[in-house]
Amino acid sequence: MKTTIEGKIALVTGSNRGIGRAIVEALFERGASKVYATARDTAALAPLVETYGNRVEALALDVTDPDQVNRIAEQTNDAQVVVNNAGVANGANLFEGDLGPSRQEFEVNYWGSLNVARSFVPVILSNGGGALVNISSVGGLVNFPMFPTYSDSKAAVHSLTQGIRQLKKAEGLQVVGVYPGPVDTDMAADFDFEKASPASVAGEILDAVEAGAEEVFPDPMAKGFAEPYEAGAKTLERATIAMMEGAAAEA
């Protein structure tokens, strides 16, 4: 299943900054006719509105509030491409301190994505089928111990993505899982890795949507995960541990 962006109506969560904002820009570059740019604070969407005028509609959306997600889905019932981008990484410690930050990672990353999927999959299907894009992480394929509970939450997003794909394939829904490595956004500001630009990642994501791919590894580090992912989860775990041991030995 593939979805051409030209002429489509799309909705992006967390589109006020980072990868979400770059996806809105990339959607317009490919000829999307309208984008619902959503964010917790609509004032933060002003630059997008200034650039794209009435082709962009700024809407308040906190993905952790299922009632609000439902209301927005009723209001944007012509959406054909929906991007579950909103996410948090709180750097929670597995063994020490309060578990609140870890719970919030699940609240936004997993439950927020599920809220959006529950409200918007029927909308996309009622518009003739289209694409649901879920942003997981390479940390969703193998746990990265520097952000262990974030990885847990993104593994849940990966599993959710597989589940929705299997459940809705026959109805014509394209479900794309995105597995980025480090991307140069506020979220990764403290990571000392080479980072891809949000614009290049957004471009790779939309290439995959248009090509009919089920998974996207949208940056140089993530691309190293594609082959072991195809080979199997244990191969991937071993390959990642070897990569991290190699990096530690070099440091």
Ligand SMILES: NC(=O)c1ccc[n+]([C@@H]2O[C@H](COP(=O)([O-])OP(=O)(O)OC[C@H]3O[C@@H](n4cnc5c(N)ncnc54)[C@H](OP(=O)(O)O)[C@@H]3O)[C@@H](O)[C@H]2O)c1
């Ligand atoms: N950057 C990376 O290295 C990297 C790697 C792998 C995966 N990812 C994933 O890529 C996605 C985008 O991240 P990013 O790098 O662009 O990070 P970012 O710059 O920190 O942006 C995160 C976005 O999510 C929004 N958000 C947070 N909680 C929300 C909520 N409850 N409801 C709605 N929006 C909410 C933020 O809005 P506010 O401005 O209101 O906080 C912001 O727009 C995330 O899912 C992230 O996990 C990022």
